[in-house]
Amino acid sequence: MSGATEGVLVERLSAWYGRVQALKEVDMDVPPNRVTAVIGPSGCGKSTLIRCFNRMHETISAARVCGKVILNGVDIYSPEVDPVQIRRSVGMVFQRPNPFPTMSIFDNVAAGIKLTRFHRGSELAESVERSLRRAALWDEVKDKLKDSGVALSGGQQQRLCIARALAVDPGVLLMDEPCSALDPIASYKIEELITELRGDYTIVIVTHNMQQASRVADHTAFMLAGEDGIGKLVEFGETKQVFTNPRDKRTEDYITGRFG
Amino acid sequence: MARLGDRIAEGLVFLAGGAAVLFVALILIFLLREGLPLVRYYSPIPFLTGAEWYPLSGVFGILPLVLGSLLVTAGAVAIALPLGLAVAIYLAEVAPAWIKDVLKPTIELLAGIPSVLLGFVGYAVVATVVKNVFGLPTGLTALTGSIMLAYMALPTIISIADDAIRAVPDDFRHASYALGATRWQTIRAVTVPAAASGILAAIMLGIGRAIGETMTVWMVTGNAAVIPTTILQPVRTMTATIAAEMGETARGSDHYAALFAVGIVLFVMTALINTGADLVLHRMKKKYE
Ligand SMILES: Nc1ncnc2c1ncn2[C@@H]1O[C@H](COP(=O)(O)OP(=O)(O)O)[C@@H](O)[C@H]1O
Ligand SMILES: [Mg+2]
Numbered sequence: 372m373s374g375a376t377e378g379v380l381v382e383r384l385s386a387w388y389g390r391v392q393a394l395k396e397v398d399m400d401v402p403p404n405r406v407t408a409v410i411g412p413s414g415c416g417k418s419t420l421i422r423c424f425n426r427m428h429e430t431i432s433a434a435r436v437c438g439k440v441i442l443n444g445v446d447i448y449s450p451e452v453d454p455v456q457i458r459r460s461v462g463m464v465f466q467r468p469n470p471f472p473t474m475s476i477f478d479n480v481a482a483g484i485k486l487t488r489f490h491r492g493s494e495l496a497e498s499v500e501r502s503l504r505r506a507a508l509w510d511e512v513k514d515k516l517k518d519s520g521v522a523l524s525g526g527q528q529q530r531l532c533i534a535r536a537l538a539v540d541p542g543v544l545l546m547d548e549p550c551s552a553l554d555p556i557a558s559y560k561i562e563e564l565i566t567e568l569r570g571d572y573t574i575v576i577v578t579h580n581m582q583q584a585s586r587v588a589d590h591t592a593f594m595l596a597g598e599d600g601i602g603k604l605v606e607f608g609e610t611k612q613v614f615t616n617p618r619d620k621r622t623e624d625y626i627t628g629r630f631g
Numbered sequence: 632m633a634r635l636g637d638r639i640a641e642g643l644v645f646l647a648g649g650a651a652v653l654f655v656a657l658i659l660i661f662l663l664r665e666g667l668p669l670v671r672y673y674s675p676i677p678f679l680t681g682a683e684w685y686p687l688s689g690v691f692g693i694l695p696l697v698l699g700s701l702l703v704t705a706g707a708v709a710i711a712l713p714l715g716l717a718v719a720i721y722l723a724e725v726a727p728a729w730i731k732d733v734l735k736p737t738i739e740l741l742a743g744i745p746s747v748l749l750g751f752v753g754y755a756v757v758a759t760v761v762k763n764v765f766g767l768p769t770g771l772t773a774l775t776g777s778i779m780l781a782y783m784a785l786p787t788i789i790s791i792a793d794d795a796i797r798a799v800p801d802d803f804r805h806a807s808y809a810l811g812a813t814r815w816q817t818i819r820a821v822t823v824p825a826a827a828s829g830i831l832a833a834i835m836l837g838i839g840r841a842i843g844e845t846m847t848v849w850m851v852t853g854n855a856a857v858i859p860t861t862i863l864q865p866v867r868t869m870t871a872t873i874a875a876e877m878g879e880t881a882r883g884s885d886h887y888a889a890l891f892a893v894g895i896v897l898f899v900m901t902a903l904i905n906t907g908a909d910l911v912l913h914r915m916k917k918k919y920e
Contacts, residue, residue, distance in 0.1 A: 425809060427809055458808065458811040465805065467802060471803055471821055471824075472825055483811065486816055535806075535810070536809070539811065
């Protein structure tokens with residue numbers, strides 16, 4: 372249904388906030404149509420990394436990036452690329468559910484479509500329904516599409532945000548600790564949803580929950596801030612391998628709970 | 632101990648609130664006491680609908696005054712609303728930090744200029760410009776009043792609307808950018824709607840200031856008590872009428888009572904605007920919270 376034929380190829384990616392470097396020379400090959408988890412202690416640059424994948428990093432003033440992020444064969448940081456176009460093909464879901472407070476459930480999902488392309492009313496309604504179904508929210512909201520999105524529960528709001536991101540048919544979906552503000556049942560539903568979406572989207576999920584990573588992710592990236600405080604990628608591999616047979620001593624220490 | 636403190640604080644707040652309500656009630660009672668005796672000289676229907684205001688001949692039709700006030704205020708809103716909103720959006724969403732730091736205090740300073748000084752500027756400069764631009768016999772027009780009132784309402788509108796826009800959490804801006812919205816699309820579809828209730832409050836406070844403003848308007852609108860057909864002719868507002876004529880009336884006369892009756896109408900109009908604003912705000916809050 373969506374067109375993710377390629378993953379995200381990251382080459383020597385570094386990122387700064389003003390003079391402070393947050394990410395150093397990350398190389399990573401995120402496989403297409405699979406779920407990749409990014410784990411690591413707080414402050415190691417996980418959010419910064421995925422915010423470089425849709426050029427959201429540069430929305431912070433004085434923030435800067437160096438290196439390459441290649442999506443469908445194009446380096447998204449090459450000068451002729453429009454960041455707005457990139458963000459339309461890479462969806463993002465945030466830590467705190469953030470449906471637009473002045474919009475109805477319907478309008479929240481339709482927001483991206485209205486921005487991005489010409490649409491007819493009937494097509495819009497179809498897209499909204501399809502996205503809400505994909506986000507496993509349709510049955511819960513189909514009778515109150517005109518209600519405010521803010522009236523939903525936290526977990527429903529987060530699924531609404533997922534529907535909103537899916538509505539513009541992105542190939543890649545970035546999720547920054549999407550369950551950290553949710554209760555266990557709501558988190559479980561999101562995990563289930565991620566498993567549903569696997570295969571149709573290239574999903575990168577940041578999580579501080581290692582069980583969650585081992586449940587949902589095909590591949591896992593482990594990050595750590597070095598002595599210098601700068602985040603680096605320590606290990607990247609199939610989830611099973613990273614959790615049962617880590618190559619790096621620091622990964623082993625982290626997953627066995629010896630620090631972090 | 633803490634409980635006693637709480638009790639005392641509660642009591643004081645209640646007293647202060649009660650005092651405020653009491654003052655408003657007293658003002659209203661005073662207006663009514665001085666204004667209602669007009670019915671002895673002049674009946675309410677011609678008072679409210681009469682097109683002629685000749686107080687010395689005992690003719691008190693306030694329609695020209697009401698329309699004068701409404702026209703000047705509507706003109707002021709039409710100027711101040713787009714301008715104020717644009718500046719507030721610029722300050723909150725676009726301007727670099729150092730421009731904000733200079734501009735915002737400067738704008739707030741403007742609010743402190745005494746209105747009689749603004750009246751001078753309006754009379755000497757703005758009226759001349761209006762006269763020349765539109766080729767009018769006189770520059771003392773409703774439009775001149777609207778421009779001056781807009782100028783006076785702008786600091787309030789800008790300052791409060793800027794605060795309201797800035798109070799919108801970044802989460803929503805980020806969500807919008809992440810969908811591929813440009814900065815302008817984000818402002819239009821997400822940030823400004825999310826700040827709508829605050830912006831509306833800003834506008835209402837601006838209007839409140841404009842409709843009650845007396846001195847400047849009195850000085851620049853020409854004070855002709857005729858029903859205006861365009862914004863380019865002299866008008867007379869309710870406030871200017873009261874201010875200009877109160878000194879010449881004898882207490883207890885028909886003219887005296889008529890001016891207080893004008894005050895009652897002004898009071899009611901202001902109360903209606905405020906209530907309307909409250910209702911809209913309340914409905915918005917209900918819808919989005
Ligand atoms: N907006 C910002 N401005 C300045 N520094 C930031 C900002 N966001 C994050 N950082 C810094 O960058 C580093 C990495 O942060 P982040 O990517 O948020 O880590 P994580 O998501 O792994 O917890 C941290 O040291 C943090 O203090
Ligand atoms: Mg983070």
